[in-house]
Amino acid sequence: MLQAALAGLLSGGAYALLAVCLVLLYRMTGTLNFALGATGVFGTFVMFSLHERGGPLGLAVGLGLLASVGIGGLLGWAMARWFAEAPLQVRSSVTIAYLIALLTLGFWIFGTNPKPVPHLVGFGGVELLGLRVPFATLVTLGLAALLALGVALFLQRTRAGVWLRALAERPTAAELLGVPVQALTVGVWAFAGGVSALAVMLIAPNRSPEFGVLSLLVLPAMAGALVGLFRSFPLALVGGLGIGLIEGVASSLPIAPYRQALWFLVMLAALLWSQRKEVWDAAR
Amino acid sequence: MSLEVRGLVVARGQAPVVRGVSFSVPPGEVTALLGPNGAGKTTLLEALSGILPAQEGEVWLFGVRVERASRVARARAGLAHVEQGRAVFPSLTVEENLWVGARSGLEEAFGLFPELEKRRRVPAGQLSGGEQQMLVLARALLGRPRVLLLDEMSLGLAPLVVRRLMETVERLAQAGLAVLLVEQFAHLALGIARQALVMSQGRLVYSGPAQALLREPGLLQEAYLGRLEVGA
Numbered sequence: 001m002l003q004a005a006l007a008g009l010l011s012g013g014a015y016a017l018l019a020v021c022l023v024l025l026y027r028m029t030g031t032l033n034f035a036l037g038a039t040g041v042f043g044t045f046v047m048f049s050l051h052e053r054g055g056p057l058g059l060a061v062g063l064g065l066l067a068s069v070g071i072g073g074l075l076g077w078a079m080a081r082w083f084a085e086a087p088l089q090v091r092s093s094v095t096i097a098y099l100i101a102l103l104t105l106g107f108w109i110f111g112t113n114p115k116p117v118p119h120l121v122g123f124g125g126v127e128l129l130g131l132r133v134p135f136a137t138l139v140t141l142g143l144a145a146l147l148a149l150g151v152a153l154f155l156q157r158t159r160a161g162v163w164l165r166a167l168a169e170r171p172t173a174a175e176l177l178g179v180p181v182q183a184l185t186v187g188v189w190a191f192a193g194g195v196s197a198l199a200v201m202l203i204a205p206n207r208s209p210e211f212g213v214l215s216l217l218v219l220p221a222m223a224g225a226l227v228g229l230f231r232s233f234p235l236a237l238v239g240g241l242g243i244g245l246i247e248g249v250a251s252s253l254p255i256a257p258y259r260q261a262l263w264f265l266v267m268l269a270a271l272l273w274s275q276r277k278e279v280w281d282a283a284r
Numbered sequence: 285m286s287l288e289v290r291g292l293v294v295a296r297g298q299a300p301v302v303r304g305v306s307f308s309v310p311p312g313e314v315t316a317l318l319g320p321n322g323a324g325k326t327t328l329l330e331a332l333s334g335i336l337p338a339q340e341g342e343v344w345l346f347g348v349r350v351e352r353a354s355r356v357a358r359a360r361a362g363l364a365h366v367e368q369g370r371a372v373f374p375s376l377t378v379e380e381n382l383w384v385g386a387r388s389g390l391e392e393a394f395g396l397f398p399e400l401e402k403r404r405r406v407p408a409g410q411l412s413g414g415e416q417q418m419l420v421l422a423r424a425l426l427g428r429p430r431v432l433l434l435d436e437m438s439l440g441l442a443p444l445v446v447r448r449l450m451e452t453v454e455r456l457a458q459a460g461l462a463v464l465l466v467e468q469f470a471h472l473a474l475g476i477a478r479q480a481l482v483m484s485q486g487r488l489v490y491s492g493p494a495q496a497l498l499r500e501p502g503l504l505q506e507a508y509l510g511r512l513e514v515g516a
Contacts (some may be wrong), residue, residue: 159383166373166384173371177334177385178359178427 001171001252008248009241011220013140014203014241018221018227020190026230028168028188032092037218038102039075040196041211043068044204045106047197048115057118058200065197071102072193073186074096080185084171099215107210114209120201140202141241147195148237164188220247223263226270242266285344286311286431286462287332287363292341292351294324294331298341301327303486309431309479313389314453314463316477316494318470320508323483325466326368329433332464334358335364345431364429368436368466370416374409381419386426386461393422396452414445421449436470450476474498482507 018036025033047064075098083091120251125134155161165172167181175181200214207214220243227239243263250259287309294302297399302324309315317325328404332343334355343351353361357466373381382390394401396419403411408419417437424432434453438446446469454476457463457476467473472481482490482497482504490497490507497504 026445043309162380162383164375165376165380169373169375172335172355173367173373174384176359176365176386177354177423179384180356182356215481 004252005130005245005248006133006137008244008246008251009205009268010134010137010206010244011247012141012241012244013144013197014217014240015221015224015243016144016237017140017147017195017199018218019224019236019240020144020151020233021195022221022225023228023230023233024188025192026225028164029076030088030091030168031079031095031186031229032088032222033095033192034218035075035095035099036049036072036192036196037072037200037221038099038211039071039193040066040198040200040217042071042102042168043193043197044200044214045110045211047117047201048117048209049110051118052116054153057120060118061201064201065194068193068197069158069190070193072196073190073194076186077182078187081103082208084181084185101149103212103215106215106216110211112210117205117209119205122235127253128169136202136205140199143198143202144240152233153263180197180216181250198224220244220263222266223270226267229270229274239266239270239274285309286346287464288342288344289332290342290344292328292331292343293339295334295339296336301486302331302483304340304341305483305488307481307488307491309462309464311430312457312460312461313478314457314462314465314473315479315481316470316473317464317466317481317483318473318497318507319483322485324486325483328483329365329435329464330467332433333363334365335365359427359429362428362430362433363433364424364427365433366420366424366435366437368439370413370420372411372416372419375407375495377405377407378411378419379404382423382426385416385423387428388426390426393426395506396425397422398498412426414441417441417445417449419454425456429461431464432456433464433466435466436468437465438467438472446472470504471498484508 009023021036022033025031027138037262043064044066047060050060050063079091089195121136121139125132163179164184167184171181200217204214221240224240224243227235230234243266246262247259250256250262285308288304292302293300305328312480319325327336331338334353338351342349345358345363348361350358350361379390382393398419399415400422408416411419436440438448450472453463453465465473465477474497477494480490480492480494480497481488
């Protein structure tokens, strides 16, 4: 069971990467980005296609990341240009429309057949307490932890981070002070797009490499982000990893066929916990 | 002129709120913008800084037309707008609030309002109303503006704090800043202003020396009621 849990940590690391990006986007721009997974998948498929045609892996990865940065930035630009003053529901609905557009475009460009998936990280691993930890898991976990820590430090310690926090609270007041709100917004969306591509590239070898299936990775990531109530980067990291662990453990149990639905329980638990005061008050 | 406005028309939704207003704000003095509630003063300021679009007319900032320019471009051209309601960034500390608008160090802000330095690590949302108003004024000044739009600075503040803020604004104007001051307490604004503008129902009904309105309170009353012609 421990080995199964460990296997789940690779997925958990990828969920955590996506969850931290979801929290970043929610806190800085007030949007639930349902298209984050598809944004990453698009870049990943660009990478698959280039590699399939004989392109060097490094170049394919670079161009794939660049594609997702561009796709993320494009949505950010549209948000800043046309939906800057729109409420959360409208902005989040726009990302659903973008998700549908990306799915359509993805199926059209890359087809519906699964692609051969190159491994970004070698097949080796290390022995730890009698368990074999693959390099891919270590890299994914390291990147997730680095991202959560890096984003938190960036927001606290840098001028651009302070600007981002300011625009998250009062975008108009920030603009009146000369803060380049549009450029920052596009930057955040583009960055999230790039990280999502990295997460999908890392997890893709362990999943069915289909555009639609991989795009749904955003759902367990949302469950992870919900653990931190879309506010906390460390809790989003823990949430993402926890969901991966649960999935891993469940894969060794009779409920294995339903393991990917378990994050619904995590979401439910997080929502009930967030509403505990109201629930207990009502019960009294 | 620092700021010049020609035939400005501004609407909220479909309804025009500012109807063909023209005036100028010279450097080195305070221009008071007065008028009853709903006269269009805040809407006018919002159009000048780009929060609201101008339907018609021109806005000139140091000889450059800016009515189509973005808020950021206007801010970088030297226009600062301190909005009504003390728009601090509540979860950011005093220091972080100041850094948002600063072009260089924070010493100037702490020199103007030493109490802010004592509370530099406190989240702005925990400051008193007076301290918050000092913070937004100091934050705007750190962007090194040449034209300052101030909207209802005294709202909900103790008289002592208001007097201090007014004295600061007067000193800033004496140092060369062009200030357009919207103020509910007309006598306070007129006390530090050289020129006064009075709006009523979206139109400018008085444009002239502030002292004339102070000397003849009846004139101000007539202006508020919209019974004066511009330049009276």
